[in-house]
Amino acid sequence: MTVLDLAGEDGVRHAVRATGRLAQFTARGVLDPADVAVARRLGRLGGEDDEEVLLAAALTVRSLRAGSVCLELADVDRRVLDADDTLVPTDDLPWPEPAAWTAAIAASPLTAPGGPLRLDDGLLWLDRYRRQEDQVRADLVTRADAPAPAVDLEGLRASLDRYYAGTGADDHQRLACAVAALRWTTVVAGGPGTGKTTTVARLLAVLREQDPDLRVALAAPTGKAAARLGEAIATEAVTGGEPQASTIHRLLGYRPDNPSRFRHDRHRRLPHDVVVVDETSMVSLTLMARLLEAVRDDARLVLVGDPDQLASVEAGAVLGDLVNAPRLGTAGPDPALLDAVGCSGRPGDNGVVRLEHNYRNNDEIAALADAIRAGDADATLACLRSASSLEFLESVDLTQREPAGLTTLRDDVVAGSREVAIAARAGDAETALAQGEEHRLLCAHRRGPYGVARWARQVERWLDEDGGVDPELEAHQEWWPGRPLLVTENDHEAGLYNGDTGVVVERRGRLVAVFARGGRPLERAPALLGAVETVHAMTVHRAQGSQYAQVSVLLPPPESPLLTRELLYTAVTRARHRVRVVGSADAVRAAVERPVSRASGFARRR
Ligand SMILES: Nc1ncnc2c1ncn2[C@@H]1O[C@H](COP(=O)(O)OP(=O)(O)OP(=O)(O)O)[C@@H](O)[C@H]1O
Numbered sequence: 001m002t003v004l005d006l007a008g009e010d011g012v013r014h015a016v017r018a019t020g021r022l023a024q025f026t027a028r029g030v031l032d033p034a035d036v037a038v039a040r041r042l043g044r045l046g047g048e049d050d051e052e053v054l055l056a057a058a059l060t061v062r063s064l065r066a067g068s069v070c071l072e073l074a075d076v077d078r079r080v081l082d083a084d085d086t087l088v089p090t091d092d093l094p095w096p097e098p099a100a101w102t103a104a105i106a107a108s109p110l111t112a113p114g115g116p117l118r119l120d121d122g123l124l125w126l127d128r129y130r131r132q133e134d135q136v137r138a139d140l141v142t143r144a145d146a147p148a149p150a151v152d153l154e155g156l157r158a159s160l161d162r163y164y165a166g167t168g169a170d171d172h173q174r175l176a177c178a179v180a181a182l183r184w185t186t187v188v189a190g191g192p193g194t195g196k197t198t199t200v201a202r203l204l205a206v207l208r209e210q211d212p213d214l215r216v217a218l219a220a221p222t223g224k225a226a227a228r229l230g231e232a233i234a235t236e237a238v239t240g241g242e243p244q245a246s247t248i249h250r251l252l253g254y255r256p257d258n259p260s261r262f263r264h265d266r267h268r269r270l271p272h273d274v275v276v277v278d279e280t281s282m283v284s285l286t287l288m289a290r291l292l293e294a295v296r297d298d299a300r301l302v303l304v305g306d307p308d309q310l311a312s313v314e315a316g317a318v319l320g321d322l323v324n325a326p327r328l329g330t331a332g333p334d335p336a337l338l339d340a341v342g343c344s345g346r347p348g349d350n351g352v353v354r355l356e357h358n359y360r361n362n363d364e365i366a367a368l369a370d371a372i373r374a375g376d377a378d379a380t381l382a383c384l385r386s387a388s389s390l391e392f393l394e395s396v397d398l399t400q401r402e403p404a405g406l407t408t409l410r411d412d413v414v415a416g417s418r419e420v421a422i423a424a425r426a427g428d429a430e431t432a433l434a435q436g437e438e439h440r441l442l443c444a445h446r447r448g449p450y451g452v453a454r455w456a457r458q459v460e461r462w463l464d465e466d467g468g469v470d471p472e473l474e475a476h477q478e479w480w481p482g483r484p485l486l487v488t489e490n491d492h493e494a495g496l497y498n499g500d501t502g503v504v505v506e507r508r509g510r511l512v513a514v515f516a517r518g519g520r521p522l523e524r525a526p527a528l529l530g531a532v533e534t535v536h537a538m539t540v541h542r543a544q545g546s547q548y549a550q551v552s553v554l555l556p557p558p559e560s561p562l563l564t565r566e567l568l569y570t571a572v573t574r575a576r577h578r579v580r581v582v583g584s585a586d587a588v589r590a591a592v593e594r595p596v597s598r599a600s601g602f603a604r605r606r
Contacts, residue, residue, distance in 0.1 A: 021051040021094060022058060028090055029080040035061040042117070046110045052096045053108045057117060060124050064315045068599040069133060069285055070125040073105070074098045079561040084448035087559050098122075123601055129315065132289040133601050136318065137328060139292040140350070143184040144329025146297055148337075151181050152210060157341040159206040170195060175338070175345045176353040177203040180302050181210065182333035182341075187280075187322055187352040188304045191369060192547060192573050193360025196304050197232040200276055203302065204233075204242060207274060217272040218245035221287065221312070223490050223497030225279040225545050226250075231517065248277065248287055252294055264294040273299050279545060280305035285316025285600070308373050309573075310541055310566045311598060321602035322350050360547075361576055364389045368579065372569045377589040384581055384588065391580040398554060398582065399449045409552050409580060412439050413459050413536075414466045420503060421482030427507040429514040429521045436484055436503050437516070440548040441537040442571050444563055450556040452537045459536035479526045481506040485513060486535035486542075494524055499542060501535060540571045551575035555583025558590035565595045 022039065025031045039058035043049055060071040078095070080088040096104075102122060110117045111124075118130040125133070156178065164174035173195055180186040180203045190196050208214050218233060220226040230245035251270070253263025264270050275295050277283065280303040283291070295301050303319060311317035327349035335346065347353045358366040364387035371379035384392040396405040416439045423431035441459065445451035487500040502515035504526060513529055514521040540553070553571040556563055568591040572579050581588065 021055055025055065025058070025093060028093060029082065029088055030078070030090055030093065031058050031062055032065070035059070035065070042110060046108075046115055048108050048110050050104060050108065052101055052104050053110060055096065056101065056105050056124055057110065057126075060117070060126055063599065064126070064129065067311060067313065067315055067317070067596075069129050069315050070123045070599050070601060072599045073102050073122050073124060077561075081561065085445040085451060085556070085560070085562065086448060087561065120601065123599065125601070129285065130601070132285050135289050136285065136292055137602070140185060140322075141329035143297060143301070144327075144332065144350070146184060148182060148332060148334070149184065149298075149300065151337075153337065153340050155209060156181055156206065159209045160341055160343075163202045163206070170355070170357055171343070171345055172353060172355045172357070173199045173202070175343045175347065176355065177206050178338060178341050178343045179333060179347045179351055179353055180300060181207060182337055183351045184297070184300055185351050186300070186302045186347075187319070187350060188302060188355065189307050189319070189323055189352055190355030191306050191308065191358060191361075191366075191373075193358045193576075194355035195357070195359055196306075196355060197229070197278070199355065200278070200302065200304060201233050201242075204274070204276070207300070211273070214274060215272045216243055217251055217270065217275045218243060218278070219248045219251045219275065220245060220278040221248055221282040221284075222279070222499065222545070223247055223492070224499045225282070227495075227497060227517070228545065229278040245278075248283065248291055251275075252290055262290055262294065265290070266293040269296045270294050270299070272296075274302065275299060276302045276304065278304045280319040281307060281309045281317070282312045282544070283316075283318060284312040284314035285318055286314065288316065288318040306573075308566065309570045310544060311596070313541070316600065317596075317598045318602075320598075321600055323348070323352050325350065325602045361573065362389055365572060365575055365577075365579055369569060369573050372565060372572065372592055375565060375592055375595065377592040380592050381585055381588060389578045391578070393580065393582045394585050396582050406582070409441075409582065410462050412550065412552070412580075413441065414462055417459075417463055417482065417484075418466070420484065424481035424503055424505040427505055429503075429505050429512075429523070432482070432503045432505050433514060433516045433521055436501065437546075437548050439550045439552065440543060440546075440574065442540050442543055442551055442553045442574065443537055444540060444554070444556050444560065444567055444571075446539055448556075450554055450560075452539055455554060456534070456536040479504050479511050479513075481511065484535050485515075485529075485532045486538065487515075487530075487532055489531040491530040494528070494530065495522060496524070496530070499545070501546070540567050540574075543574050544570060547574055547576055549576055550578040550580070552580040552582065555581065555587040555591065558584070558586045560587075563587060563591045563594065565592055567591065567596075 022036045026036055035058040038061045039054045042057050043054050059076055063071045078090045080090055082088050105111055105119050111119045116127050118125045118127050160174050176188045176199050188196055188199055218229055220229050226245040226247050233242050305319045307320045307323045368383040371383055384390050393405055396403050419435040420432050423435055443452045443455055447453055481504055483504040485502040487496045490497050500515050502513055504511050504513050511526055513524045513526045551574045
């Protein structure tokens with residue numbers, strides 16, 4: 001059940017008709033009718049009708065929808081986007097004065113013990129989320145305080161030497177393997193291509209050398225990420241025989257009869273000795289709470305991911321919180337043990353090891369990503385303007401119907417589609433898929449002049465003008481060779497996941513939809529596919545977890561609230577070889593200087 005289910009349909013209908021201060025905020029789009037319905041329901045149950053307190057409750061529900069776990073009363077996000085993803089002014093609304101507001105909330109029965117809201121140090125939670133945060137913290141502290149795992153140090157050193165010895169060995173990766181052996185909880189953090197998957201494969205091999213009977217679980221928050229993890233581990237596998245990767249939901253035992261509970265919980269824990277979670281940046285607070293309670297205290301947990309990327313769509317950014325939080329529980333491992341196994345480096349608090357060396361992206365893209373990550377706008381602009389593999393189109397007016405200055409983008413898009421179509425018509429699935437991954441057009445917005453919908457249409461116009469894709473075929477048929485596909489819903493039976501991309505190819509007069517799967521492509525009959533769309537452009541959020549040879553990013557104007565450091569970082573790190581940024585210097589500056597603010601109590605409370 002999500003928090004919005006609390007509203008009920010009648011509640012939402014009632015909220016739409018409501019009057020008063022909450023109605024003013026709803027009319028302007030700050031609040032959704034469902035936010036108001038939840039707040040009014042809590043007010044009714046808890047005996048509270050003060051509009052300011054109910055406004056705080058409704059804004060807390062709204063901030064959960066935006067990814068925060070709680071509401072920071074002194075710093076409420078006042079920004080609203082209209083249907084075109086354009087900013088709407090809201091400063092003239094009757095926003096409460098923070099001190100008086102906080103006092104009214106503190107005095108409310110809703111925040112009394114046992115009430116549905118919790119107020120602490122200027123932060124307001126729905127009680128359920130505060131309990132989840134408390135549980136995650138308590139479980140992590142218990143794991144950190146437990147006696148460290150027993151390890152044969154000589155054997156561990158020998159294993160580490162096998163993978164990491166001599167000049168050029170990656171000391172950070174070695175340290176990550178050592179920490180995973182010597183602590184119950186490890187966080188392996190790093191950008192794309194820093195060897196996270198390689199390190200996981202090796203650390204599993206290292207742990208297996210300690211205990212050949214180790215039971216290992218590999219999991220990821222989405223089906224697509226799980227499929228990728230499984231393939232990557234199978235390719236890297238040093239020992240072979242690692243288990244299939246699954247979604248976290250599946251690992252925990254999803255129960256269709258009770259979607260908010262799992263088969264494995266604190267009373268019936270997972271049998272595994274090691275649980276590895278990839279793409280942890282996408283794991284919400286709620287799912288992390290469920291996972292932590294299901295992992296045995298004496299099982300190793302390895303959380304892998306890139307804390308600088310965009311976080312989960314649901315509330316919580318636990319990976320980022322863990323990396324930035326003060327130490328939870330006892331520090332570890334003991335430095336003497338790390339010395340004994342040949343590691344001179346030390347992990348950060350909470351067992352965090354950051355992998356630094358980028359083995360995949362080119363150095364210029366890595367330098368650009370570092371400048372963005374560091375919040376250094378001048379360095380970011382300097383990279384964009386000077387590096388040969390980075391193209392910065394800073395004076396294109398994207399609001400024009402046919403913007404001038406996009407010739408290189410148009411050429412790449414058209415040439416790419418032509419190559420895909422040639423391979424698709426020749427029935428060459430591998431080449432068609434590889435060509436489809438050569439270039440990706442990414443937008444921050446979904447709608448409006450900078451959005452995916454508009455730019456997908458623009459690409460279609462460019463292709464029609466070029467004649468590369470047979471326009472008649474495209475106009476009259478749903479399926480044509482070279483049609484680029486995006487899966488928009490999980491289809492477990494077909495082995496296809498939301499976010500998978502593929503292409504239609506023609507084989508002996510028949511059309512087949514093919515999807516990249518490490519080794520041989522997955523083939524499916526087009527007519528049997530579930531939810532798929534033609535993909536000529538996608539949001540940066542959608543592209544998370546994928547990489548392309550070249551990426552073009554269209555930036556909205558600086559005032560767009562969607563333009564954040566994490567968004568720009570995620571966009572440019574999707575590229576292996578070339579990046580094109582279309583947007584003003586002010587837009588780049590605004591993005592780099594605006595980290596996503598996701599309120600949570602982790603960094604604040606000790
Ligand atoms: N220590 C190393 N020495 C040499 N090459 C390495 C090392 N570690 C990783 N690589 C290579 O670098 C590439 C990227 O590694 P890997 O896929 O493990 O990175 P990743 O961080 O998991 O990337 P992504 O986040 O995109 O999944 C692979 O080709 C891998 O073989």
